[in-house]
Amino acid sequence: MSKTVNFYLIKVNRLVAWCLLVVVIIYLCSGLALCGEFGFDRLIQSDTARVLHKSMVWPLIVLFVPHSIISAYLAFRRWGWIGTRTKS
Numbered sequence: 001m002s003k004t005v006n007f008y009l010i011k012v013n014r015l016v017a018w019c020l021l022v023v024v025i026i027y028l029c030s031g032l033a034l035c036g037e038f039g040f041d042r043l044i045q046s047d048t049a050r051v052l053h054k055s056m057v058w059p060l061i062v063l064f065v066p067h068s069i070i071s072a073y074l075a076f077r078r079w080g081w082i083g084t085r086t087k088s
Contacts, residue, residue: 006074013070020063027056 033040033049044052076082 006077009070009074013067013074016063016067016070020060020067023056023059023063026052027060030056 029040030044030049030053032038033044034046034053035041040049073082
């Protein structure tokens with residue numbers, strides 16, 4: 001049985017989404033530690049939080065862009081805005 005491109009897009013999107021979740025959690029926790037909110041400043045030192053927070057910007061962008069593009073594409077397909085190609 002041949003798998004379609006959509007099958008692989010869904011798999012890639014899920015993998016990117018899980019990685020994005022981890023990066024967002026680290027980004028939020030380090031930001032909260034920098035602000036001293038919710039006791040995160042006791043868990044992570046300020047210098048470590050600053051380094052973590054600054055180093056998570058590019059991974060956040062690199063993971064967010066393909067996740068949003070693939071998700072939008074799959075949503076448009078599901079809603080019927082993008083149809084299957086026909087041979088002419």
